[in-house]
Amino acid sequence: MLRLLRPLLVSLLLIAPAAFAEALYQVELIVFRQAEKAVPASQPAPEDWAGKAAALPATAQRSPALTGEAEKLAAKGYQVLLHQAWQQDVTGSPAAVRFSTGKERDGHFPVEGVLDLAQGRQLELKLTTWVNRFNAEGFLAGSERLQIARRLIPGQLTYLDHPSLGALIRVSPL
Template sequence: MRALRTLALLPLILFSLLSSTAALAETMYQVEVIVFRQTTQQLAAARPAPDDWAQGALPIDPNQERATSLNNEAGKLTPANGYNVLLHKAWAQSIGTSPASVALSTGTEQFGHFPVEGTLNLKQDRLIDLDAKLWVNRFDDSGLLSSSELIKHSVRLQSGELTYLDHGSLGLLVRINPL
């Protein structure tokens, strides 16, 4: 009789093990990004950002946007200190073993482009892999994109750790915390 009860519980035990494994595969995080410029330096702009800058990445769902927590750090990036914050956003996102891509932008859209636009690709193995590709755009008097600066980095991040990525006159601060 005891063997029959144990046998009857086996599917339930297996299902709970599979469910917990799937839950570990994708974890919710708060991702926060600050893109800033050093006002004392400005690189000569390269060719403009491509029209398909988002490369199939989806914009941040407004329901997933979160309050920013790196406000002290952003507050230090002032023109008086030689910096200018170009983008500061935080959102909730699930990150798993398959890359998850999000499109970031800020400012007024002009002919399909924003003053700051780009993508972040995130995936997690033991650490979190980040591929960032962000453009800071300049527009001519008619609103057409005339030139862009690109910050492109691939880095492994430790969860909860503030990471600084430097690219000439542009910088990126990123922190990814589990929710």
């Protein structure tokens, strides 16, 4: 009997890590201005700001759940620049997606960024967000950049700090 079970146990052990290697999460991101004066980045957002990050398909978009938090920020005088939610598969290797809001001008958006999530022993986040300023002709004149790498606790609302910008993010398993 043990001889028959041994191959079955070995195959289950080989299959099990693959089953847990990918998980589905709901990601919700709020980017806001927390200072009256912008702190510009040393260089504006690069031409290829998204790199190889995948665009979010329309089917991945979700209704934001953190509307109460966004309203509290606005009531306290913060300017909410972006509030988006989406569904995303997260694997052991980084899964970069790009996000943006506003009208595209000169290949850039008023707010644009790349969010990288990877699930290992912990949930790892890499976030780069640019808040762009355009001149009268519609060309990119300058940017602010919020760049953070952090471990997240799934389901917990996390505050990400910057001298003139801030972000709230919650990544919840589905």
